[in-house]
Amino acid sequence: MPTYEYEAHDPETGCAHCRQPFEVTQRIADPPLTACPACGKPVRKIISLPAIGASASGFDDHAKKKGFHKLKRLGKGEYEVKY
Numbered sequence: 227m228p229t230y231e232y233e234a235h236d237p238e239t240g241c242a243h244c245r246q247p248f249e250v251t252q253r254i255a256d257p258p259l260t261a262c263p264a265c266g267k268p269v270r271k272i273i274s275l276p277a278i279g280a281s282a283s284g285f286d287d288h289a290k291k292k293g294f295h296k297l298k299r300l301g302k303g304e305y306e307v308k309y
């Protein structure tokens with residue numbers, strides 16, 4: 227399952243959990259997290275690579291540029307990166 231990074235909208239009011247960026251493992255079909263699981267304050271997703279929704283070929287090109295040699299398709303939208 228992919229891992230997404232979130233951070234508090236306002237780190238000043240966040241708790242110890244969301245004051246720093248934190249990772250959440252979610253299924254692709256799951257809706258994005260909108261509140262900190264610890265304190266309930268609003269959080270936003272930090273966009274990191276690869277962008278969800280990118281085509282498989284785009285993902286592949288992106289990975290190759292990063293030095294990955296092979297991507298094994300595990301299932302719908304999930305890839306295992308082979309070095």
Ligand SMILES: [Zn+2]
Nearest residue numbers: 241244262265
């Ligand atoms: Zn929090």
